[in-house]
Structures are given as C-alpha cells and as structure tokens.
Amino acid sequence: xxxxxxxxxxxxxxxxxxxxxxxxxxxxxxxxxxxxxxxxxxxxxxxxxxxxxxxxxxxxxxxxxxxxxxxxxxxxxxxxxxxxxxxxxxxxxxxxxxxxxxxxxxxxxxxxxxxxxxxxxxxxxxxxxxxxxxxxxxxxxxxxxxxxxxxxxxxxxxxxxxxxxxxxxxxxxxxxxxxxxxxxxxxxxxxxxxxxxxxxxxxxxxxxxxxxxxxxxxxxxxxxxxxxxxxxxxxxxxxxxxxxxxxxxxxxxxxxxxxxxxxxxxxxxxxxxxxxxxxxxxxxxxxxxxxxxxxxxxxxxxxxxxxxxxxxxxxxxxxxxxxxxxxxxxxxxxxxxxxxxxxxxxxxxxxxxxxxxxxxxxxxxxxxxxxxxxxxxxxxxxxxxxxxxxxxxxxxxxxxxxxxxxxxxxxxxxxxxxxxxxxxxxxxxxxxxxxxxxxxxxxxxxxxxxxxxxxxxxxxxxxxxxxxxxxxxxxxxxxxxxxxxxxxxxxxxxxxxxxxxxxxxxxxxxxxxxxxxxxxxxxxxxxxxxxxxxxxxxxxxxxxxxxxxxxxxxxxxxxxxxxxxxxxxxxxxxxxxxxxxxxxxxxxxxxxxxxxxxxxxxxxxxxxxxxxxxxxxxxxxxxxxxxxxxxxxxxxxxxxxxxxxxxxxxxxxxxxxxxxxxxxxxxxxxxxxxxxxxxxxxxxxxxxxxxxxxxxxxxxxxxxxxxxxxxxxxxxxxxxxxxxxxxxxxxxxxxxxxxxxxxxxxxxxxxxxxxxxxxxxxxxxxxxxxxxxxxxxxxxxxxxxxxxxxxxxxxxxx
Numbered sequence: 148x149x150x151x152x153x154x155x156x157x158x159x160x161x162x163x164x165x166x167x168x169x170x171x172x173x174x175x176x177x178x179x180x181x182x183x184x185x186x187x188x189x190x191x192x193x194x195x196x197x198x199x200x201x202x203x204x205x206x207x208x209x210x211x212x213x214x215x216x217x218x219x220x221x222x223x224x225x226x227x228x229x230x231x232x233x234x235x236x237x238x239x240x241x242x243x244x245x246x247x248x249x250x251x252x253x254x255x256x257x258x259x260x261x262x263x264x265x266x267x268x269x270x271x272x273x274x275x276x277x278x279x280x281x282x283x284x285x286x287x288x289x290x291x292x293x294x295x296x297x298x299x300x301x302x303x304x305x306x307x308x309x310x311x312x313x314x315x316x317x318x319x320x321x322x323x324x325x326x327x328x329x330x331x332x333x334x335x336x337x338x339x340x341x342x343x344x345x346x347x348x349x350x351x352x353x354x355x356x357x358x359x360x361x362x363x364x365x366x367x368x369x370x371x372x373x374x375x376x377x378x379x380x381x382x383x384x385x386x387x388x389x390x391x392x393x394x395x396x397x398x399x400x401x402x403x404x405x406x407x408x409x410x411x412x413x414x415x416x417x418x419x420x421x422x423x424x425x426x427x428x429x430x431x432x433x434x435x436x437x438x439x440x441x442x443x444x445x446x447x448x449x450x451x452x453x454x455x456x457x458x459x460x461x462x463x464x465x466x467x468x469x470x471x472x473x474x475x476x477x478x479x480x481x482x483x484x485x486x487x488x489x490x491x492x493x494x495x496x497x498x499x500x501x502x503x504x505x506x507x508x509x510x511x512x513x514x515x516x517x518x519x520x521x522x523x524x525x526x527x528x529x530x531x532x533x534x535x536x537x538x539x540x541x542x543x544x545x546x547x548x549x550x551x552x553x554x555x556x557x558x559x560x561x562x563x564x565x566x567x568x569x570x571x572x573x574x575x576x577x578x579x580x581x582x583x584x585x586x587x588x589x590x591x592x593x594x595x596x597x598x599x600x601x602x603x604x605x606x607x608x609x610x611x612x613x614x615x616x617x618x619x620x621x622x623x624x625x626x627x628x629x630x631x632x633x634x635x636x637x638x639x640x641x642x643x644x645x646x647x648x649x650x651x652x653x654x655x656x657x658x659x660x661x662x663x664x665x666x667x668x669x670x671x672x673x674x675x676x677x678x679x680x681x682x683x684x685x686x687x688x689x690x691x692x693x694x695x696x697x698x699x700x701x702x703x704x705x706x707x708x709x710x711x712x713x714x715x716x717x718x719x720x721x722x723x724x725x726x727x728x729x730x731x732x733x734x735x736x737x738x739x740x741x742x743x744x745x746x747x748x749x750x751x752x753x754x755x756x757x758x759x760x761x762x763x764x765x766x767x768x769x770x771x772x773x774x775x776x777x778x779x780x781x782x783x784x785x786x787x788x789x790x791x792x793x794x795x796x797x798x799x800x801x802x803x804x805x806x807x808x809x810x811x812x813x814x815x816x817x818x819x820x821x822x823x824x825x826x827x828x829x830x831x832x833x834x835x836x837x838x839x840x841x842x843x844x845x846x847x848x849x850x851x852x853x854x855x856x857x858x859x860x861x862x863x864x865x866x867x868x869x870x871x872x873x874x875x876x877x878x879x880x881x882x883x884x885x886x887x888x889x890x891x892x893x894x895x896x897x898x899x900x901x902x903x904x905x906x907x908x909x910x911x912x913x914x915x916x917x918x919x920x921x922x923x924x925x926x927x928x929x930x931x932x933x934x935x936x937x938x939x940x941x942x943x944x945x
Contacts, residue, residue: 148221150353151219151222151224152188154228155186155228156185158229158232162186163181163187164188164206168193171190171192191209192205197302198305199305200304201301204299215292216228216231217289222286222330222331222333223331223353224287224351225353226326226327227327231287231289231326232289238264240291240320240321241293241319241321242288242289243289243290244321245284245289246283246284246285246324247282247330258282260282265323266322267315269284269311287326294310294314337451339418340435347398347399355383357384363380363382363398364384367386367388368386369386370384370386370387371390374392376390379396381399382398382402385404386405388407392410394408394411394414395413396408397413398416399415400414400417403423406423409425409427409444410428411427412430413432415433416433417435420436421438421439422439423436423441424441426442429444429446429448430446432450433449434448436448436454437454437456438456439457440455440460441510445463446461446464448466449465449470450468450469451469451470452468452469452471455473455474459476460472461478461479461480461482464481464483467484470484471487471488472484476488479871480915498617499614501912502590502591503601504598504601505598506596507596512547517551517554518553519554521550521555521558522558522626524555524583526620526627528582531633532583534585535562535576535581535583535602536551536563536584537566537570537585537586538587539587539703539734540567540699540703542700543587543589548564551585551587552564556635558628559635561635562635562636564639567698568644569737570600570735570736570737571647571736571833571834572643572644572736573586573602576606577604578606581604587600588600591704594704601613601617603800605803605807606827608803609800647679648683655825655837657688657840657844658845659845660687660688660840660844662844665843666724666725666726667689667726667728668717668720669692669693669730669731669732670729670732671693671694671695671696671732673697674732674733675734677697679736692724694720695713702734714742715748718746718748723746727744727843727849728743728849730836733819736832737831738818739819739821740754741757741850743851744849749854752817755816758813758835759771759773760788760853761839761846762812762838763784763787763813764788765845766788766813768789769791770790770793771790771792771813772806772814773792774796774797775795775797775894775897776797779922780858780859797816798894802822803828806828821834823837860922861924862920863920863922864919864921866916866919867916868915871915873943874917877908877910877943878910881898881943891905895918904921904928906920907920917940919937919940
C-alpha cells in the first residue's frame with residue numbers, strides 16, 4: 148500500500164481517500180494523515196464489507212466534485228497513471244478501466260475492447276473454455292462522479308459484476324486503457340514472494356529506502372553488516388538490522404527493521420519482517436517470517452512456509468515446506484512440524500528453567516517481560532513486604548534491574564537495592580529480613596543472554612512450588628497495583644561487604660590459618676567476587692596474590708575456552724609462586740575452581756570429592772548433601788570418615804534444604820558449587836574458599852596428596868533430544884526396560900545394576916532434552932551403559 152501511495156504522489160494525486168474495513172486501525176496507525184509521505188489522507192470506514200464499488204460509494208462526499216482515480220492497495224504496480232488519466236479525458240469517458248496483459252488470466256477479470264478502446268465485454272474469473280483475451284482488469288479506474296448514480300448506498304456492490312455490465316447495457320462511455328509496465332496482484336503468499344523478488348530484480352519501478360552498497364545489495368540506514376558476512380544479491384537489509392560474521396544471505400532475501408541475524412545463519416529467498424531474531428546456525432529458505440518472531444539456534448524453515456507474528460521457533464526445530472504457523476504460537480525445541488499450526492501451540496509453556504528465567508537479552512528477556520515478571524512476583528507476596536534485589540556488572544542486568552524495581556514499588560513492595568554484589572552476598576542479605584530476593588546476571592558462558600533468579604526468604608532459590616505459583620500469576624496477568632499511599636520504599640543498604648565478611652569469618656573455623664603461613668593465589672575473573680574479597684583476605688591471615696580483580700562491563704561472563712585459559716594461567720602462577728593452592732571464582736562469586744600446589748587444575752567433580760574428604764575427616768560424623776548425579780565414590784569417601792550421604796534432586800532449592808538440615812556438615816553440586824552449612828545453606832564461593840583455607844592449614848596436607856588418596860571415578864554424561872509429548876513415554880519405557888533391577892526415583896529414574904553400575908535418566912524441565920548419566924568400574928563400562936540406555940530413550944522418543 149505504501150508503494151501505491153508513493154506512485155499516486157509521483158503522479159500528482161496527493162489528496163487521497165482510503166477506504167478501510169479489515170484491519171482498519173493498523174492502516175490508520177501506520178499512515179496517519181499522510182504527512183510523512185507528503186500527502187493528505189482521509190479515511191472512509193465500512194462497518195460491514197461493501198464490495199469494490201460500495202466502498203468507493205461510502206467515500207462519495209469526498210469524491211463528488213471532480214474526476215477521481217480508484218486503485219487497489221494490495222497490487223504492486225508502476226503504471227503511468229498520468230497517461231491513464233489523459234486517455235480518460237481524451238475519450239470523454241464516464242469510466243476508464245486500466246488493463247494489462249498477463250500470461251494466465253484465469254484469476255482475473257477479462258476485458259475486451261474495440262479498436263477505439265471502448266469496452267465491449269467483461270468476464271469475471273473465466274475458465275479456459277471462456278478465455279477470449281489475455282487482457283485483464285487491474286482494478287485501477289478513472290471515473291466521473293456520475294458513476295455514483297449506479298451504486299446503491301449501504302449495500303455490497305461490485306464494479307465488474309454489478310456496475311460495469313449495467314453501464315455497458317445502457318451504452319455509457321466505458322473505455323479500456325492497456326497500460327505498459329509492471330503489475331502484480333499480491334493476493335497469495337506465492338505472489339507476495341514473487342513481488343519481493345521482482346522489486347529486488349528491478350522489474351518494477353519503486354523506491355527502495357537504502358543504499359546500494361554493491362550491485363543488487365541494498366542496505367538501509369543504521370544497519371550493521373559484519374565484513375565477514377557473505378551477501379549474494381539481489382537482497383535488502385532494513386534499517387538498524389544487524390548481520391553478524393559467518394552469516395550467508397543469498398538472493399531475494401529481505402530483512403526488515405531491527406532484524407538480528409546471528410553467526411552461521413543461512414537465508415535464501417527469505418522475507419523476514421521487523422524485529423525478528425534469527426539465531427545462530429539457523430536455515431531459512433523461501434519462507435516468510437512475521438514480525439517480533441524469534442527463530443532460535445539451528446532451526447530450519449523450508450520453502451513455502453509462513454510463520455506468523457510473535458511466534459517462537461525453538462532450537463533445532465524443523466518447519467517443513469508449505470507449513471503455516473499462525474501468530475502467537477510456540478514450536479518446541481527439536482520438533483518436526485509437517486502440518487500447519489493453527490490452534491494448538493506446539494511447545495511447552497514454561498517460565499522457569501534450570502537458571503531461573505533465562506533468555507536472550509532484548510529478544511526473550513525484554514524490559515516488558517522484566518516488568519511483568521516483577522509485578523507477578525510482587526503479587527505473590529504480602530503488601531509492605533521487603534524484596535532484596537541485586538545484579539552482576541553487566542549493562543543489561545543494570546538496565547533491567549531498574550525496570551523491576553519500579554514494578555515492585557508500584558506493587559506495594561519495599562525494595563533493598565544492593566546494586567552490584569556477588570550472588571552469595573545477595574542471598575545472605577535476602578535472608579536477613581526480606582520476604583524474597585531477585586538477582587540478575589549474564590547467563591554463564593552466553594554473553595548475550597540474561598538470567599533472572601528468584602530467592603525465597605532464606606536466600607535459597609525459589610522452590611518448585613513457588614515457581615509454579617509465580618508462573619500462574621504471570622500467565623493470568625493478574626498483577627496487584629498499589630494505591631498512591633502504598634508505593635514501596637527504595638533503600639540502598641550500606642556496609643554490605645564488611646557485614647558479609649565479618650559474618651563469614653566469625654562463623655567458619657579459621658583456627659590455625661595464621662600459624663600455617665599459607666600463600667594462595669586468587670583469581671576473581673574480573674567479576675564481583677573482587678568486591679568482597681579485600682574485606683576477607685585482610686582479616687584471614689594468609690598471603691594472597693590477587694589477579695583479574697578489576698570489573699569489566701564488556702566481559703560479564705566467560706565461555707569454556709576462556710575459563711580453561713584462565714585456570715591454566717592460574718596454575719602457572721601457583722606453581723611459580725610456590726603457593727599452597729589457587730582458587731578461581733566465577734563472575735558472580737557463586738562457584739569456585741581449584742588448582743593444586745603443583746599448578747594442576749582439579750576438575751569440578753574431583754574438587755567435590757577433595758573437599759568432602761577434608762570436611763568428613765575433620766567432622767567424623769553428620770550428613771553431606773549431594774545431588775543424585777554425583778559419583779558413588781562420594782559414598783565411599785563419606786563412609787570412610789564416619790559420615791553419611793543425603794541424596795537430593797538436581798534442583799538448587801532441594802540441595803539448599805538438605806544442606807540446611809540439622810546435622811549436615813557439607814554440600815556440593817559437582818559443578819564448582821559448595822555449601823558451607825555453618826554459614827549458610829546456599830552455594831557460596833567465598834565461604835568455600837575460607838573453609839578450604841582452614842582445612843588445609845589444620846591438616847597440613849596438600850591438595851594433590853588429598854586427591855591422590857581418593858579412588859578415581861568413571862562417570863559419563865549424554866543428552867538426547869526428546870519431544871515434550873514423548874517425555875512421559877520415555878520414562879515409562881525406561882522403567883519397563885529396567886525389569887527387576889533396582890530403581891531409585893529421587894530425581895528421574897536411576898537404574899542400579901546388580902554389580903553397582905548405574906544409569907540415571909532425567910528429563911530436562913525446560914528443554915526438549917533427556918539427560919543421561921552412567922557410572923561403571925571403568926570408562927568403557929560407563930560408555931557401554933550410556934549406549935544401552937540411550938537406545939531405550941531414543942527409541943521411545945521417536
């Protein structure tokens with residue numbers, strides 16, 4: 148329609164009436180009064196459809212004083228309208244019908260004229276047996292106001308089937324003008340795609356907003372295209388779109404405004420509307436993607452498919468050829484969709500994942516979502532309750548935290564803003580008089596994603612029941628709003644770090660540390676742990692070399708390779724400085740990794756056994772809390788020192804509950820997270836570090852000596868894609884396949900063989916994936932177990 152209006156203006160027709168009925172508000176909001184196009188637009192509204200002639204009759208008051216032109220808003224053309232008008236005037240016609248020649252006239256109205264151009268006959272939508280011409284009616288007319296005498300007001304009337312036959316019957320001057328140029332009736336998805344390609348090929352004379360940076364490659368204002376992206380025109384990249392390195396965009400592809408195309412994506416003949424996210428390694432061919440839709444990693448959309456507005460196409464899903472996905476639908480990760488999705492949503496509706504509420508910043512995690520999420524959370528709490536909120540040092544977390552604070556306050560919640568602190572500090576402060584807490588951080592290893600974590604009154608992760616309650620309120624969108632006098636307070640607690648450090652050093656046993664004269668190397672990975680460690684190290688009584696202590700907003704997280712490189716550098720420093728050990732914190736201070744006195748990195752699952760051995764050897768009684776995915780070597784270590792293992796699920800809140808129980812002396816998750824129960828019931832990197840310093844000082848053993856006395860574990864893991872609809876069937880198949888073997892259902896299904904080998908099958912709560920762990924006496928036995936049960940899972944999931 149915008150191309151049509153620009154064509155009208157080009158020919159001096161700037162005073163235009165737009166007849167609207169279907170989607171009227173969208174048209175009005177987009178064009179307004181036409182000022183941006185340099186035109187004057189008014190609107191004639193139809194309460195009910197009035198047909199092609201009835202709709203124009205509805206605008207008679209604006210057209211009754213002079214000749215006027217009627218043109219359709221859904222046909223793309225570059226006809227010379229000035230010549231059409233001149234022809235009309237030269238023939239002194241009542242109506243002039245603009246005609247064009249097409250190879251297949253079946254879908255159009257055929258018109259036949261005499262040598263003077265006077266219309267002799269019309270035929271709407273003919274069959275091949277009725278085809279007597281290739282000259283068709285384009286729906287463009289020049290008319291005199293007298294034609295309104297032949298159109299009944301308020302009724303559905305059509306030009307070709309009702310008005311024109313009557314005019315011919317009465318011998319009125321109806322002419323046909325055969326126009327030269329481009330015309331395409333954009334009434335199907337196929338013609339829509341063809342029109343896009345024809346514009347890019349230059350077959351139609353229309354304005355393209357942008358710069359032709361190379362032949363056929365059009366880039367609009369503000370777009371960012373990495374030099375390493377491959378562009379094979381003709382193609383168009385809209386304003387403020389972003390195309391990353393490694394992307395390949397091929398001919399007849401059109402990207403709208405603010406589209407983001409991530410590394411490794413491939414697009415060919417794809418039409419992508421505004422504000423769409425195209426994930427890495429995705430593949431789009433010959434398809435149309437509606438606005439505000441997210442196409443996630445490695446998704447594939449085939450020829451002829453159309454994805455509606457505001458859909459989510461999950462990771463590694465496949466949309467087969469010619470499938471229609473209607474607006475507001477979710478396609479689950481790994482799904483293969485062969486039929487159109489009209490009513491149902493082919494996906495699992497969930498808010499919480501393994502890391503709280505997570506997603507790509509400004510794609511899945513937006514300011515709007517943050518506000519609604521905070522409003523829902525506040526609604527689950529009492530008016531006047533206090534919520535502690537904190538963040539990591541990323542800009543995204545800082546911006547969204549401010550949005551959430553506003554939503555909390557306007558829901559009658561008092562807010563304590565700790566700003567940028569380590570996550571354990573935020574947890575501990577939450578436990579001191581708050582009804583709950585919120586922490587925003589960059590997703591570990593994924594710099595463009597964000598996690599929003601919710602804490603309960605103990606500072607532990609919100610329980611499964613609490614998550615479901617929040618999920619329900621969010622889904623219903625029934626948010627509580629405060630009256631003006633109930634707006635919550637916002638405070639900024641002082642001395643947060645000193646208070647945390649003082650409590651930690653008073654609680655955790657550090658006897659013997661000063662006498663031992665230990666030297667340690669501490670790497671804070673440019674994260675927030677560097678904010679609290681000075682308050683701890685100065686009072687602990689160790690000689691500490693601290694590295695990577697400055698905050699870096701550009702590096703709020705690190706990937707696996709950066710972590711390995713950081714640990715290797717730490718090992719070199721420990722060995723060269725002859726330190727007792729080295730410790731490296733994650734960017735939010737929740738998890739730690741260790742390097743022994745020889746500079747060797749201790750794997751996370753091995754570090755769990757080392758600390759377990761030290762704690763159990765000193766305590767000689769009590770329980771240790773470990774998730775069911777932990778090696779059963781842990782049972783041997785604990786039993787040797789007179790302690791027992793309490794097995795928990797893999798959820799953080801379950802581990803926290805078990806670690807907080809009376810008699811528990813230690814907890815850990817095998818991924819660098821440790822619980823020091825005498826200090827708090829949550830994962831805490833600084834507390835684990837202080838605890839380890841005290842243990843090493845008192846035992847006077849090195850970490851390598853402790854590691855050497857613990858048996859080697861042989862545990863392996865594998866993930867298998869499983870559709871949501873098949874997860875229940877998969878678990879039933881596992882139980883049936885287990886037969887008489889012992890089953891442990893603490894979390895998922897753990898199948899225990901007679902000789903102690905075991906396999907754990909656990910469906911992921913947030914993704915279309917099933918996780919498998921297996922442990923045997925050696926690596927080969929563990930792999931064999933994985934193969935056996937992976938076949939069961941894979942077979943049931945198909």
